Amino acid sequence: MSHFGVAVEYALHVLVQLAHLEDQSPSANALAEFQGVPPAYLAKIMTRLEKAALVKAAEGKGGGYQLAKSPEQISFLAVADAVEGRKKLFECTEVRQRCILFGGKPPKPTGICGIHAVMLAAEQRMREQLSGTTVADIAGPLQLKTPQLPGYVQRWFDSHSASPDSNRKSDGGRKRRSTR
Amino acid sequence: MSHFGVAVEYALHVLVQLAHLEDQSPSANALAEFQGVPPAYLAKIMTRLEKAALVKAAEGKGGGYQLAKSPEQISFLAVADAVEGRKKLFECTEVRQRCILFGGKPPKPTGICGIHAVMLAAEQRMREQLSGTTVADIAGPLQLKTPQLPGYVQRWFDSHSASPDSNRKSDGGRKRRSTR
Numbered sequence: 001m002s003h004f005g006v007a008v009e010y011a012l013h014v015l016v017q018l019a020h021l022e023d024q025s026p027s028a029n030a031l032a033e034f035q036g037v038p039p040a041y042l043a044k045i046m047t048r049l050e051k052a053a054l055v056k057a058a059e060g061k062g063g064g065y066q067l068a069k070s071p072e073q074i075s076f077l078a079v080a081d082a083v084e085g086r087k088k089l090f091e092c093t094e095v096r097q098r099c100i101l102f103g104g105k106p107p108k109p110t111g112i113c114g115i116h117a118v119m120l121a122a123e124q125r126m127r128e129q130l131s132g133t134t135v136a137d138i139a140g141p142l143q144l145k146t147p148q149l150p151g152y153v154q155r156w157f158d159s160h161s162a163s164p165d166s167n168r169k170s171d172g173g174r175k176r177r178s179t180r
Numbered sequence: 181m182s183h184f185g186v187a188v189e190y191a192l193h194v195l196v197q198l199a200h201l202e203d204q205s206p207s208a209n210a211l212a213e214f215q216g217v218p219p220a221y222l223a224k225i226m227t228r229l230e231k232a233a234l235v236k237a238a239e240g241k242g243g244g245y246q247l248a249k250s251p252e253q254i255s256f257l258a259v260a261d262a263v264e265g266r267k268k269l270f271e272c273t274e275v276r277q278r279c280i281l282f283g284g285k286p287p288k289p290t291g292i293c294g295i296h297a298v299m300l301a302a303e304q305r306m307r308e309q310l311s312g313t314t315v316a317d318i319a320g321p322l323q324l325k326t327p328q329l330p331g332y333v334q335r336w337f338d339s340h341s342a343s344p345d346s347n348r349k350s351d352g353g354r355k356r357r358s359t360r
Contacts, residue, residue, distance in 0.1 A: 002271040003183040004299065012295045013275045036278030076298055089306070091182040095193045098216030101332055114318040115192045118256055118310070119184065125305035126269065130298070138294040152281055 003087060004080055010037050011045050011083045012076065012135070018055065019071040019139035020150040021157055025058030026065065030160040034153075045083055052082030064161065071136035077127055079135075089126065090119035183267060184260055190217050191225050191263045192256065192315070198235065199251040199319035200330040201337055205238030206245065210340040214333075225263055232262030244341065251316035257307055259315075269306065270299035 014031050028046045032039035046065055049055045056068040067074065080087075096113050097106040112120075142149065194211050208226045212219035226245055229235045236248040247254065260267075276293055277286040292300075322329065 002268040004270045006271075006273055009270070009273060009275055009295065016295070034280050035275055036280060037275065076302075088182040090184045090189070091186075093186055093189060095189055095215055095217065100214050100216060101336065114322060115189065115196070118313045118318070121313075122256075122306045122309040125309045126302045129302040129305045133298045133301075138298070142294060156281065 003089070005084065007041070007045050007083045008080050010035070010042055011049060011079050014042065014045070015049070015054065015067065015071070015074060015079060015135045016139045016142065017153065018065065018067045019135050020153055024154060024157050024161065026157045026161055028065065030064065030157060033160070034156060048083050049079070052078065054078060054082055071139050072134050074135040075131045076133045077130035080130060089123035090116065092116035183269070185264065187221070187225050187263045188260050190215070190222055191229060191259050194222070194225070195229070195234065195247065195254060195259060195315045196319045196322065197333065198245065198247045199315050200333050204334060204337050204341065206337045206341055208245065210244065210337060213340070214336060228263050229259070232258065234258060234262055251319050252314050254315040255311045256313045257310035260310060269303035270296065272296035
């Protein structure tokens, strides 16, 4: 099993999506339908992202979600920690304390176990890389690569946010955005 | 759950132990008893380390294990990969291919998903750190910190390797090593 689960993957895709939808507030259901991910699972993920102040619930009728800060301020690390908690690379069970030479009465350890220290350094390298990359680093290049994409995306969400009832429909028959 | 399990922790402790026992070949049972870890589990771990050519079975009566290369040549990364396989930090499920705009017929992706690329870079930083640290980096300082330790350890294993029958006994009554 990988260290980060699909919840982190779904969360990052959703946040990139929200970065492309600056003035829209899609519902969790619409986001799930758009991305082809399980709606109930995504709803839980959105709650965690909201708790971590990475997204916020939009006010008003049919309100969904918006980014709570700019995409430049949302690091991959913050997303992973928000969705899965602060996962450790290595859990030290203090094997050194169990050495038979101690006869069940190990001395108080002086400092961290050397093996644990190496693992913490490796975890630190990984976390530095993830904290140095933001949602904007992904959303920007994607927009440059396929400039028409945000327009398409905005129109799709526009047609799925007329009212709570129309959230799951493929066409709400609503007036389209000027970006069309 | 942490990325690396206790098997990696046990393996690293055993290898540091073996680095301190250059001219001895303790059995898996003796190593398990010494470290206070489950013998059956450690036996499986030793088999994986042997398969990866990090340890080798010693020849002759009561033969146990020796390092298959010098401690300087055994990186933390090699140990982790040997014991748990090449574990990924992130498993990309290609969410981008499921976008509803593709109507179930996504185009052939051009290049790797941007989110996946960030995760691979983070994994690479972690692996670099682990591949740059060896068993010798831990075994050496430990020996300097407690110079008497290797002597104690050697004597304990000496008294637990007289014959396969005495592997689990606390005192084989055997002639002690000159290091005593």
